[in-house]
Amino acid sequence: MNIQLKKGLLEVCILAVLKKGDSYGYQIIKDISECIEISESTLYPILKRLEANGYVETYSVEHNSRLRKYYQITLSGKKHIEDFLYDWKKIMDIYFFIGGKSYE
Secondary structure (H helix, E strand, O other), X not given: OOHHHHHHHHHXXXXXXXXXXXXXXXXXXXXXXXXXXXXXXXXXXXXXXXXXXXXXXXXXXXXOOEEEEEEEEOHHHHHHHHHHHHHHHHHHHHHHXXXXXXXX
């Protein structure tokens, strides 16, 4: 898979997980790994970028005497998902128009 496409797709997958509820790194990896492979070294830079872009916010909760960092999707993050899906549909429309087929 093209690295740029995978990068954008992973961002949306992470946001989709967080749309279901706040979560922390290890759990996000478990949830996403059911569909697409992701490692900690891939996840955390994406989370940092999502936070810098205002798509997620963080907070900490004590768990087993340690602080666990949780990620929460923002309204901008939800809008980012919608924009991605809209763009994806436009790409599919173009692809199937050129190919002369419908995917519906």
